[in-house]
Amino acid sequence: MSESVTDAAEPQLVPVNAIFHTDFVQILVPVTTADTIAEVAEKVAYHVEGRRVHKQDAPKVVFHGGRRLDPRLTVADAGIGPLDHVRVEYDV
Template identity: 80%
Template sequence: MAETVEPDPQDQAPQLVPLNAIFADDFVQILVPVTTADTIREVAAAVAHHVEGKRVRAQDAEKVVFHQGRRLAPELTVAEAGIGPLDHVRVEYDLREGAR
């Protein structure tokens, strides 16, 4: 009997992952399309693109992403972070002392 090997997620083509997202102090939740290959830094930028400077004042600070109560490392991909379709993410400015 042949052993089946699960394909490595890194070897698969990126998949679309629509996210429910809220940015900083915005009052509107938005639907943002990203892919499984996007980094968390790219997710933060994609969410900010729709809100920053429009409904929320732009700040000169790094953006951080939270998913299920945990802060995600910016270099992780959406797949590595375990974010699935229609999951909720929150993007905030990193205003900690010395965060820039």
């Protein structure tokens, strides 16, 4: 059975390996291809801020493949695939 055009546009689950700056635990975080990089940063931060990392009042940035990602990009646009590694840091 072939996929329809609307099915192909549906957001897909993309589990990513993530680490938050200064944390010592790498975590597996479920994101979707439609999530923005800003949303990815918040999803990663949710698991560590106030638990193992002191929450700061600063914007967060995401790095993938050694490059800083534009927060407006989607996961799909940034080329992030399943089990890729991302790093989240405070932009200070």
